[in-house]
Amino acid sequence: MPKEILVTFPENPSIDIVKGYLELWHTLESYTLQEKSLENLFKKFCPQNDKIEDVLLKVSALNDFYSTNIYDTYSVSKHILGLSIDEKLNQGCLGLVDEVAPIEIKGKTRRFYSFATKYCSHHKPNDYPIYDSYVEKMLMHFKRRDSFCQFKKDDLKNYRMFVQIIKEFSRYYSLEEFSLREIDIYLWLAGKKHFPNRY
Template identity: 20%
Template sequence: MIPRVMEEYVNHTKAIRGYFLTDRKLIKFIKNRPGNQDIDVIKEKVMAVADHDRVDYFIMGGFHDHIERLKIDEPLTKGDLSIAIGIAQNGHSGIDNETIAFASRYCAVHAPMFFPLWNKHSLKVIQSYHHKTLLPSDYLEYGELVREIKSKFSMAPLNFFDISKFFWIYQDYLIDYYREKSFDT
């Protein structure tokens, strides 16, 4: 059973999702540049997706070359969450919050219905809801947990950019609510 207030919050987010113009424009920009085989196109995408103050880090770090080597187009269309981990690793064994946030966003702009965004506010909500701590290397589990919430609270029409906004707008309420109550899972 969905708590009435949650239903109201979800309906409000569905009603205002058209105002999330930056996300819509970014998704359209990427859609108009299909494929991840051309290094110049990938570099353009990396610059569009990365936080503006961190573009140099991702370009100088060679993320565009790594994305080209990974051949990610088919896994993106299938919603394979492990591709985000592959991008975040950038040829190394470890990942951190910044690289998984970038990688999940890079994947989500290509397939916004498949790839949950890793960011501080979404992570806080998911951790509160499930009463557990997640690390950047737990992106596969995190993705499944976000998908579970999307399904449980009838958020199907929302893409993961919309759901990230939902978590951002209502994070304080949701975190407090989930700390106090436990839902049937």
């Protein structure tokens, strides 16, 4: 019989709560060291996306650290290389995520939406918040509880709308002093704590 997981509801978002989760983040060595490694890779060693070997290295590292279940990193890397994304990244173009996400592998197009947000975010973390299931669960919970913004669950898979929803969340709970990346970390950690995946 599967072990029952007790779900506790998240605390009301506030400056102190977010600060608490950010402090917690800095104590989680496995996560912070992975992020520092990715930061070095994306910002220092391979900041551009015009060489297949650089893109492949970044795709492979993200896939490993985040367990994004991409089994053909070469096809994904070729796709990204072909998009010539650097100018759009520098402009913070949100539509870029929707260009990166659909990838043809063995004749079938798959949408790697969460991966695409992570790839863009690791180049410009304050322009591209990361979508994943924990962030989704947190946003849906507070939408149901407080109606901080009117949206449907599927809207979170539209990246422009997703970013707008995160900004609305930040405004509604008076969290504007935090960057998009900091809100991202808070939502992910709180989502992982309060809405754990059942395996």
